[in-house]
Amino acid sequence: MSEELMISPAAPAAPAAGSALTSAQFRKLAEVPPEIEWFANIDSLQTRRAYQNDLRGFMAFAGIVSPEDFRLITRSHVLAWRKRLEEEQLGGATIRRKLAALSSLFEYLCEANAVTHNPVKGVKRPPVESWQGKTPALGDVQARALLEAPNAKTLKGKRDRAILSALLYHGIRREELARLKVKDYNQSRRGVPHLRIKGKGGKMRFIPTHPGTLTLIEEYLEAAGHGHDPDAPLFRPVKNNVHGHTLTALTPDSIYFEVVLKYLRKLGIFGENMGPHVMRATAATNALDNxxxxxxxxxxxxxxxxxxxxxxxHRKTRPEDSPTFKVSY
Incomplete structure (x- = not known):
């Protein structure tokens, strides 16, 4: 038998000369299962959290205790899981997402030659109930009232006005807002101020900054005093009881619960589906309507x-455009 065939394909090579890794560290990294690699390659924290919950549910159902057990899964396992999800009366969108998470993992395993096929392929998914999103959009009067709700005379009020304006006029995600640094709100492109947004998957995009938002951010920075530091988080806690300082950025949850939801409730705006996406839905709907x-x-x-x-x-479903109001007797 030749020397080539005597070398086990699973045995990792030794670290190159000058490597910062020890031999033990190198071997450990080389043996990382592709199942773990797939999960680590998901950039979005929100997507990673959702997929983690979805796959944890499937693992519990199928009795998976180690990453390698995924390689034993057949289409029958997936069909049985889908039936269980339907018996739990989960919504069609939720079931589709769970199946998509599992399919995404198996696609990666196929590419890594860890499995021969994707057992989720061919498994029928629930139909899309509607092309309309379930998150409601605020009306124009509600949006204007929301922008005026924070107290413009306090530091927190100045910050919250700038946050609400940035969300309502630019349609950005709260995670994207939380990542903004001072240097990102006034990027000049062709002489026009832009927001530099780092979106999902690290994709960068530039959005012209609304003049009203620009003014509110500058008023907030003048009061907060950190506008001179380009690498500082743009929006900070006014008082941070955890760290004892206000140098860190607001979290996405803080932006929703402590700013958006707080002022919605103050205005008496409630709703079962009034979730974190409401500002983005409002901005997108308003832009299309106009x-x-x-x-x-x-x-x-x-x-x-x-x-x-x-x-x-929603332009095709606006009540005022219905034939109902064209009927005349």
């Missing part, structure tokens, strides 16, 4: 697929 090109809105929102953008396009 004649924005849907392809431009797709780019503006950072959507990979225009079908996602169409969820916010």
């Amino acid at each position: 004649g924005a090109d849907i392809a431009k809105v797709q780019e503006w929102l950072g959507h990979a697929n225009i079908a996602t953008t169409r969820i916010y396009d």
